[in-house]
Every structure is written in C-alpha cells, then in structure tokens.
Amino acid sequence: MTSNPFLQTWKTPFEVPPFNDITPDHIGPALDRAFEGHLAEIETIAANTDPVTFENTIDALELAGSLLTKTASVFYNLAGSDTNDALQALERDLAPKMAKHSQAVSLHEGLFSRIEALWAIKDTLDLTSEQARVLDLTRKGFVRAGALLEGDARERIKEIGQRLAVLATQFSQNVLADEQVEALHLTDEADLAGLAPSLVAAAAEAAKERDKQGWVITLSRSLIEPFLIQSTRRDLREAAFGQWTSRGERGGETDNRAIAEETLQLRQERAKLLGYETYAHYKLENEMAKDPSAVRKLLTDVWAPAREMALADQAKLEALAASEGANIKLEAWDWRHYSEKRRQSEFAISDDEVKPYFTLDAMIDAAFATANRLFGLSFKQRDDIPVYHPDVRAFEVLGPSGEHMAVFLGDYYGRMSKRSGAWMSAFRGQRKLGEDVRPIIVNVMNFAKPPKGEAALLTLDDVRTLFHEFGHALHGMLSDVTYPSVAGTSVARDFVELPSQLYEHWLMVPDILRTHARHAQTGAVIPDDLIDRLTAASKYDQGFATVEYVASAMVDLDMHDGTTDGTSDLLAAEAQTLERIGIPSAITMRHRSPHFQHIFSGGSYASGYYSYLWSEVMDADAFAAFKEAGSPFDADVAAKLKTHIYSAGGATDPAALYTAFRGRMPTVDALLAKRGLDKAA
Structure with a gap:
C-alpha cells in the first residue's frame, strides 16, 4: 500500500493525478482505505460531546472523505473516458460498495441527530447566506436519503440504493458494448x-x-x-x-430493457417510501421546476408549435425526394439526407463548404478567446502536466492578473475505450474551506480523429458541442465559493445547463468567427457572406430538432410520474407516450429508452431531461442582455454574468441568481423566438 499513488502526496504540477503511475490495481485498495477512513471521520463528528456548532458539524462533514473524493474522481473519470476490462470489472464490483458506503453516511443516526440539532437553532447562528444554504441542502439530502425512516423501510431504502447502483453500471456498460459494434x-x-x-x-x-x-x-x-x-x-x-x-435492445447480455424496467420500479418504490406521490415528484422537489406539472406545461407549450413545423417540413422533404425521382414515404433514416439537400437549396450552405473553416484547434482557440474577452482568462498549454491518454491536451488557466485559476484538460477524439457523447467533469473541485483549492476540469468529446498530419474538421453542430461543454468547464473553473458541496456545477439540474447553453451563443458572434474561422488549406477568413448564410440558417430544421428532443423528455417524464408504466414493458410505455403526443412518423426520439443514458446510467437526469429546455428559456433571455447593452462582450453585463452565474455555484437559490443577473425571470417567448417556433405557433 505504501507504493499506492493514491496514498501519497502528488508532486505533479498543481497536484494533477500522476496518471502514468496509476493502474486499476491501485484503485480498489485505495477505495477500501478511503471508505474506512471516511467512516472513522463520520464517527468522530457524530461522537463529539462538545455543543453542536456549524464548524464541528457541517465544516467537518464537508472536509471529511478527502481520500475517497480524490480516488473516486480519478476512477470514474477514467471509467468513462479511457476504460478497459479491468476498470469495467472494478466498476461493477464497486457499484454496490459505493452505494453502501454512501448510505452508511447519509443514514448515520448520530450524524443526522447533530444536523437536526443544528437545524433547530439555525436562526441563532448568524450564518452567512452560503452557510445557510449549505445547511439547508445538507439536511434535505439526509432526509431524502431516508434519514427519517425506521425499521423495515430504512433497510429497504438501503437495498434499493445498492441495487440501483448496480443497474446503472450495467446499463452504461451495455450501451458501451453495443457502441463498440460498428x-x-x-x-x-x-x-x-x-x-x-x-x-x-x-x-x-x-x-x-x-x-x-x-x-x-x-x-x-x-x-x-x-x-x-x-x-x-x-x-x-x-x-x-x-x-x-437499437443500442440496448438487441437481445443477449447487453439488452437493457429489463434493467430499465427494474430501475423504474425501484425508483417509484423509493419515492413512495419517502412519502412522495411519484419518483418525478421526489426528483423535482429541489429543482427550479419544483413539480411535474410545471415541466409538463413547458414541454407542451413547446411541443405544439414544434410538431406543426416538423409536419410541414416532412411534407416539403417528401416533395423534394419525389422531385428527384424517389417516390418514397419519408423515414427516419431519410430525414437528415433530404433536410441537408433542402438546406443547401434554401441557404446555399453545405458541410463541404463549412467544415474547412472549423478546424478543431482553431475552435478550441475561439472558445478560449471568448473566455478571455468575457472574463479575462488565458490558457497556457503545458506539456509537463500529466494526462491519461496521449490525445488529451493540458492547459493552465490564468486569471486577469496572471493568477492560477484552474487546470483544464481537453479530450476531443472518439475511441473505443470512451463512452459516446460529450461531457464535462472534474478531477478536483474548487473550495476555500480549510484552504484555497483550485479545480482540475476536463472536457470529453467524441470528434472523428483525422489521419495523422491532417486537421480535424468539425461540423457547426460539433463546434456548438465544443462551446457547450466549455461553458460547463467555465462553470467549474470560475467557481468562487467556500463549501465544496455547492461548488461549480453542483447546482439544480435544470439550472446546470444555463452556463453551457448560454456559451454557445458566442460561437456565432461575427468577431469570433472572423478571427478564428479560417480555411484549413488556404488560411482565408470565413467570408461575411457565409456568416450571413449560417446566421440565416440558424433556425432551419428546428421543428425536427425540437421534436426529437421534447419526445425524449416527454417519455422520461411520463415514465417517472406514472403517466405510463415502463416497469413491465419499457418499449410499450415509450410507444404510448409517442402515440399520445403524435410524433411525426419520420422522426424518432433523440435517445430511445434502452440506451437513454441520461436517465438510466444513474439518476442525475431522471425526470430531468427537460432541463436542457428549461435552461434554454433562460439562456435565450440571458444573451439578450448583451444585445440590449449593445455588445456581446459588454464589460458590465459580463461582470454580472461571472458573479451571479459562472462563479456562484449552488451557494444561492438558482432563481435568485438568475434574477440578480437579469433583474427578472424569463418567459418561454425568448426560447420560441430563438428556435423560430414563434412563427409556427
């Protein structure tokens, strides 16, 4: 154990994990030691005979488990972005152990009694607003984990938690296995x-x-x-x-239907044990939406004009196919093909023309330059910072005065060892409690890797993904709070997408395009005419994009609020929702249920896939603040954006944060206008 890297002080730059020294064999023993040490710290907090204070209870709890946090963050990041058989076996083995340990903390009666004692005298403690928020969220977390349950119900909640952890791991690994089949x-x-x-x-x-x-x-x-x-x-x-x-529904060992059905059943059982009407009511309690009815209203308000536009577009695409001699009924595998032909016809735009102006390296620079103009950040590539794969790039992030702010890792190319999609994560979060700790943030994507010596050319959607995930990264890197539990992206699920979706807007700012969008072969600046055509086409095919997304969000909500019952037949429940809302025949869900990792590879987005749309209501309105100020880089608006959105973490209620930035809450109108759906309504 003395040679285990996790049990040593990391002497790497900024204490980035020494990836070259870490093997899967180190992770299990380190976590066993971490579980033991963390529980010992919990026992010490709970057994303290001194009068309960915020410092000896909440501060102590926030700082406990440092080895666990350190080891688990490395393990789960590697399991998602550069996995292998050993890591996958370890992931399966650790899923119930990790859940059991989490429950040992959240259901610790002595610890909860101190939190309850502190809660009872909170009004006499002269807490900062952040401390009050942390205390409230901590107590809620314990209650929602089952701390108030007794007897059989308490034991059953433990069983459910451990089983759900196993199912989530199986679901995710099954999808990855199916994705490795070309x-x-x-x-x-x-x-x-x-x-x-x-x-x-x-x-x-x-x-x-x-x-x-x-x-x-x-x-x-x-x-x-x-x-x-x-x-x-x-x-x-x-x-x-x-x-x-068909990922996740091909039969055999990787079929996810039974896993998803059991997951839904266990979630509903857990919600009932905790006193909630449905799992959706349980899940949404702490979100901005608060309850399923608010989510359903948003989705319905957007669905009607999106469906109307999509049906009209479907007829146009069938007519286009017929004009070329293909007298077909448009199917889902035809939509993108004919839609691109229509886009080229109406806006004179093709990917062949666009992609050479969007090289990966230039777009990374564009994202960095935007952060520099908004927030004064600069990015210095460092070859001495360890990385976990040769394709990963490492940067030191510096603040306006040259001070160290964060380490940023960019992992951009797809590979067989990486799960699909794109995401932001952290190897270390920010905090000020105890000491000033700066974050280590990673963006992971799956862009096609070009042949050696050639530039990676991105579609406009690829670049939006890059900006989106970098918006999440900035949320982590600019975090400026005291307590780790509310740092960075530790916010309400339907608020977490605001910083990322908002950041996408700067991609199409003409100054950014003219500076960074240069032809891969000639170096020529992207023509103004092409910028104008891209801008004009920005609302093109939004009926399709909105329908495939909202259909997935509706299926998610229906399965979790009892509208449909996916516990006995997952695909029948999915079909029931799609028939009820009348999805156009040539469009499918963005994520079919058997590979819907957002909601079944863990519960973070379960009942919460709507959150992208909820956040888009805010991001459309938030960018308008810059338009109203006369510049996409207005210094005063950018300063407010940094203070109230990107740096604030979850230390304040999200509605209060947005209102502090904008002066009011937004309406759905800005979103409909952004997507061009106001004309379809």
Missing part, C-alpha cells in the same frame, strides 16, 4: 457514394483503429450523423440508422 463496415468503394473526402478519411481511420480493411462508420455522432446526411445509398442509411437506434 454501425457499418464498408469494403466496396461503391458504398461510399455521396460521402465527402473528410468523412471517408475519418471512416478509414476508424477502420484502422479496429484493425480492419476499408472503412468503418462507428456509432459516434461525429461519424454516423454525417453518414446519414451524405450517403446516397438509402439501404445503407437504413442499416446504419437501425444499428444506431
């Missing part, structure tokens, strides 16, 4: 009909990674979506789309 393996050049050279090169690189000849279309969005757009082979589009949408 959508298509192409061996004949005729199968490449319609594909751009950049996509052909990326598919060849994917084949090389798998030791195969020819070309491989993987299930990463950065490969399969361009294929569905470009391929003129309808049979291959259908085959690829079938692979993409």
Whole structure:
C-alpha cells in the first residue's frame, strides 16, 4: 500500500493525478482505505460531546472523505473516458460498495441527530447566506436519503440504493458494448457514394483503429450523423440508422430493457417510501421546476408549435425526394439526407463548404478567446502536466492578473475505450474551506480523429458541442465559493445547463468567427457572406430538432410520474407516450429508452431531461442582455454574468441568481423566438 499513488502526496504540477503511475490495481485498495477512513471521520463528528456548532458539524462533514473524493474522481473519470476490462470489472464490483458506503453516511443516526440539532437553532447562528444554504441542502439530502425512516423501510431504502447502483453500471456498460459494434463496415468503394473526402478519411481511420480493411462508420455522432446526411445509398442509411437506434435492445447480455424496467420500479418504490406521490415528484422537489406539472406545461407549450413545423417540413422533404425521382414515404433514416439537400437549396450552405473553416484547434482557440474577452482568462498549454491518454491536451488557466485559476484538460477524439457523447467533469473541485483549492476540469468529446498530419474538421453542430461543454468547464473553473458541496456545477439540474447553453451563443458572434474561422488549406477568413448564410440558417430544421428532443423528455417524464408504466414493458410505455403526443412518423426520439443514458446510467437526469429546455428559456433571455447593452462582450453585463452565474455555484437559490443577473425571470417567448417556433405557433 505504501507504493499506492493514491496514498501519497502528488508532486505533479498543481497536484494533477500522476496518471502514468496509476493502474486499476491501485484503485480498489485505495477505495477500501478511503471508505474506512471516511467512516472513522463520520464517527468522530457524530461522537463529539462538545455543543453542536456549524464548524464541528457541517465544516467537518464537508472536509471529511478527502481520500475517497480524490480516488473516486480519478476512477470514474477514467471509467468513462479511457476504460478497459479491468476498470469495467472494478466498476461493477464497486457499484454496490459505493452505494453502501454512501448510505452508511447519509443514514448515520448520530450524524443526522447533530444536523437536526443544528437545524433547530439555525436562526441563532448568524450564518452567512452560503452557510445557510449549505445547511439547508445538507439536511434535505439526509432526509431524502431516508434519514427519517425506521425499521423495515430504512433497510429497504438501503437495498434499493445498492441495487440501483448496480443497474446503472450495467446499463452504461451495455450501451458501451453495443457502441463498440460498428454501425457499418464498408469494403466496396461503391458504398461510399455521396460521402465527402473528410468523412471517408475519418471512416478509414476508424477502420484502422479496429484493425480492419476499408472503412468503418462507428456509432459516434461525429461519424454516423454525417453518414446519414451524405450517403446516397438509402439501404445503407437504413442499416446504419437501425444499428444506431437499437443500442440496448438487441437481445443477449447487453439488452437493457429489463434493467430499465427494474430501475423504474425501484425508483417509484423509493419515492413512495419517502412519502412522495411519484419518483418525478421526489426528483423535482429541489429543482427550479419544483413539480411535474410545471415541466409538463413547458414541454407542451413547446411541443405544439414544434410538431406543426416538423409536419410541414416532412411534407416539403417528401416533395423534394419525389422531385428527384424517389417516390418514397419519408423515414427516419431519410430525414437528415433530404433536410441537408433542402438546406443547401434554401441557404446555399453545405458541410463541404463549412467544415474547412472549423478546424478543431482553431475552435478550441475561439472558445478560449471568448473566455478571455468575457472574463479575462488565458490558457497556457503545458506539456509537463500529466494526462491519461496521449490525445488529451493540458492547459493552465490564468486569471486577469496572471493568477492560477484552474487546470483544464481537453479530450476531443472518439475511441473505443470512451463512452459516446460529450461531457464535462472534474478531477478536483474548487473550495476555500480549510484552504484555497483550485479545480482540475476536463472536457470529453467524441470528434472523428483525422489521419495523422491532417486537421480535424468539425461540423457547426460539433463546434456548438465544443462551446457547450466549455461553458460547463467555465462553470467549474470560475467557481468562487467556500463549501465544496455547492461548488461549480453542483447546482439544480435544470439550472446546470444555463452556463453551457448560454456559451454557445458566442460561437456565432461575427468577431469570433472572423478571427478564428479560417480555411484549413488556404488560411482565408470565413467570408461575411457565409456568416450571413449560417446566421440565416440558424433556425432551419428546428421543428425536427425540437421534436426529437421534447419526445425524449416527454417519455422520461411520463415514465417517472406514472403517466405510463415502463416497469413491465419499457418499449410499450415509450410507444404510448409517442402515440399520445403524435410524433411525426419520420422522426424518432433523440435517445430511445434502452440506451437513454441520461436517465438510466444513474439518476442525475431522471425526470430531468427537460432541463436542457428549461435552461434554454433562460439562456435565450440571458444573451439578450448583451444585445440590449449593445455588445456581446459588454464589460458590465459580463461582470454580472461571472458573479451571479459562472462563479456562484449552488451557494444561492438558482432563481435568485438568475434574477440578480437579469433583474427578472424569463418567459418561454425568448426560447420560441430563438428556435423560430414563434412563427409556427
């Protein structure tokens, strides 16, 4: 154990994990030691005979478990972004252990009695607003974990928690296993009909990674979506789309239907034990929405105009296909293909024209430059900072006066060892309690890796993803609170997407584009005419985009608030919702239930997939503040944005934070206008 890196002081720059020294064999023993040490700290807090104070109870609790936090953050980040058989086996083994340990803390009677004693005298303690918020959230967390339950109910809540942890791990690993089976393996050049050279090169690189000849279309969005757009082979589009949408429901060991059904059943049982009508009522209690009715109203208000627009667009796409001699009923694997043709026709835009101006390196610089102009941050690439994979880039983040603010890791290319999607996470969070600790933040994406020596070319959607996740990263890096439990992105689920979605707006600011969007071969600045066409097309196909997203959010809500019963037949419940809302026949959910990792690979977005839309209501209104000030980089608005949104963490109620920034809460009107749905209503 003395040679275990987790049990040593890290002498790396900024104490970044020494990834080259860490093996899966180190993680289990370190966590065993961490569990033991953390419980000893909890016992010490609970057994303290001194009068209860905020310092000897909440402060002590916030600082406890440092080894656990340190080890678990490394483990779970690696398990998601660079996994292997050993890490996956460890993940399965640790899931119930981690849940059991969490329950040993949250259901510790002695600890909870001190929290209750502190709660009873809170009005006499002269707490700061942040301390009052932390105390409130801490007590709620214990109660919602079952601290007030007794007897059989208390034991059952423990069993449910441990079982849900196991199911979440199985669900996630099953999706990854299905994603490692390529959508298509192409061996004949005729199968490449319609594909751009950049996509052909990326598919060849994917084949090389798998030791195969020819070309491989993987299930990463950065490969399969361009294929569905470009391929003129309808049979291959259908085959690829079938692979993409059937993840988690192919039968055999990786089938997730029974796992999801059991998960739904256990969630509802837990909610009932805790006194809630449904799991959705339990989950939404601490969110801005507060209850399912508010979520349903938002989704319904947006669904009606989005569906109307999508149906009108579907008719136009079928007419376009017919004009080319394809007298077809438009299917889901056709939409992107014909929609791109329509977009090119109406706005004279094609990915072939756009992508050369959006190289990965330049867009990273664009995201950094935006943060510099808004918040005074600068980014210095450091080769001496350890990384967990050769493709990862490391940066020191400096503040306006050159002070160290954070470490930022960028992991941009897809690979077989990485789960799909894009996300932000932290290897270390920010806090001031005890000492000033600065964060280590990572962005993970799945862009197609280009052949060696060539630039990675991104679609406009890819660049939006990069800016989106960097917005999350800024939320973590600019965090300026005292208590770790409310630092960075530790906010209400339907508030957490505001900083990320808001940041996307700066991508299309002309100054940013003219400075950073330069042609990969010629270095020419993106033409004003192309910027104008991209801006004009920004609301194009929003009926489709909104329908596929809202359909997923509706299915999520229906399954968790009892509108449908997914506990006995997951796909029947999904179909029931889609039939009720009348989803257009040529559009599917953005995430089918058997691979809906947002809601089944853990519970963070369960009943909460709507939160992207809830946050979009705010982000559309928030960017308008800059427009009203006359500049997307207005210094006064940016300062308020930093103070009340990006730096504030969860130390204040999110509605109060937004109101402090904007002076009021927004309405859905700004969102409808942003998506162009106001004209469809």
